[in-house]
Amino acid sequence: MTVTIVDGIAPSIWDAAHDVDARRPRSRQTQLGASDTVCGRRAAYILHGTTPTDHPDKRAAILGTFIHHGLLESARTEYRWLVERSVQDHLIRGHVDVVQLDAATAARLPARHRPAIPADVLTVEDVKTKSTYLWDRVLRYGATAAELRQVQLYAGALSEVGFEDIPGQRYLARLGPLNIARIRFRFINRDSGAEHVQEIDFDPQRAAEAQWWVERVRETGSPEEMPRDFNGPGLDAICDYCPFRSLCWPGTAPGVPEQTALIRNDADREQALIDYVNGHELFSKGKRIKEFARKKLDRSPEGIYGPNKLSWGGGNDEEKDDVEAMVDLHEIAGIPVPMTPDANRMVKNLKDAGLPIPRRKTGKKTPAVINIAPA
Ligand code: SF4
Incomplete structure (x- = not known):
């Protein structure tokens, strides 16, 4: 066990939390x-x-x-929903966050195992915690393709096999394959506690597609046969925090983007340039649309208009450092006023006097700037 001392005073509680996390089955x-x-x-x-x-x-x-554990535990004790129960089929094994039984299915269980709040149709729920940074995206677009895939796999296993037949939940396994009708995502904002729910009908075809995705992974002879689903470190946060990052994006010198390893020949280079030009065109077009819309909206009152909510920020008195007041305060407090030469002022003085601006090498290189023109 390693213990870090925080501020030279007390052991970091994070060391304990990391040790607990390392013992979790998922880890x-x-x-x-x-x-x-x-x-x-x-x-x-x-x-x-x-x-x-x-x-x-x-x-x-x-x-x-x-947070996830605390919320699920509350749902278990207060609503008697089925929480973190095991499912297993020929492809996956795991724990489904919540199953909210409908009254008809619950009636097949002993009374003490029935939910206090049954669902109108049998519902499989996934609880996701999100930061404020991602919250707008959650409200606008809902679950990602990967999140949908995860819950489809669990719902598919429950509808084909039912709960896993293991001690502690044999009474659930005896229900057999379940008549899943709905998938629910419950998003919780980690910073504010805000809650957002998204529901979709369960579609066996979608579950079959998710299962096919896992089958493809299982058929690979080595991990490298499977394409990367993200653009790599520095571009997709999931790669920055991936436990296989160095394996997936190996072998570049310090300071060189890992993605450079994807260019192996001139054909790769040609395609990357085409992608760059296409991306630039999309960006320019999007920027024009956005700027035009912004000008049009300049005098619009706040409110909800169709799928979007308009609100305005800013409009406060702008402040900047009051240099004269700072000099006065320095003198009153007996603090020496800094006399560092003002480079901007000197450049202006020399330019005004028609004199050359002296330059010297810093020993550093300017960043590479890409220029692309029609061949
Ligand atoms: S770094 Fe991890 S998340 Fe990113 S593409 Fe590779 S395996 Fe996928």
Whole structure:
């Protein structure tokens, strides 16, 4: 056990939290759980038993786990919903966050196991905690494709097999395949506590597509056969925090983007240039549309208009440092007024006097600037 001392005073509680997290089944598994299906390459590393190469900062994820656990436990004790129950089929094994039984299915269980609040139709729920940074995206777009895939896998296993037949939940396994009708996502804002619910009908076809995705991963001879689903470190946060980052994006010199390894020949280079030009055109077009709309909206009152809510910020008195008052305060307090030469002022003075501006090399290089023109 390693213990870090915070501010030279007391042991960091994060060391304890990391040790607890390392003992969680999810942290030690080599079998694919539905939550590992966020990226095909990452799922393949896990399935092939690859040892993680990177140990990113997990504090935000651990906080999410604590909140998640507390909320699910409350749903279990207060609503008697089925929480963190095991499911297993030929493809995945894991724990489904919540199953809210409908009254008809619940009637097949002993009375003490029936939900205090049954669903109108049998519902599989996934609880996700999100930061404020991602909240707008959650409200606008709902669950991501990877999140949908995860819950479809669990719902698919429940509808084909039912709950896993293990001690502690044999009474649930005896229900057999379940008549799943709905999938629910419950998003919780980690910073404000705001709650947002998204519901969709369960579609066996969507579950079959998610299962086909896992089958593709299982058929690979090595993880590298599976394409990367993200653009890599520095571009997608999931890669920055991926335990297989160094394996997935190996071998570049310090300061060189990992993505440069994807250019192996001139054909790759040609395609990347085409992508760059296409991306630039989309960006320019989007910028024009956005700027035009912004000008048009300049005098619009706040309110809800169709799918969007308009509000205005800013409009406060602008402030800047009062240099004269600061000099006075320095003199009153007996603090020496800094006399560092003002480079901007000197450049202006020299320019006004028609004199050359002296320059010297700093020993550093300016950043590379890409220029692309029609060939
Ligand atoms: S680094 Fe990114 S692309 Fe590679 S396995 Fe991890 S999440 Fe997937």
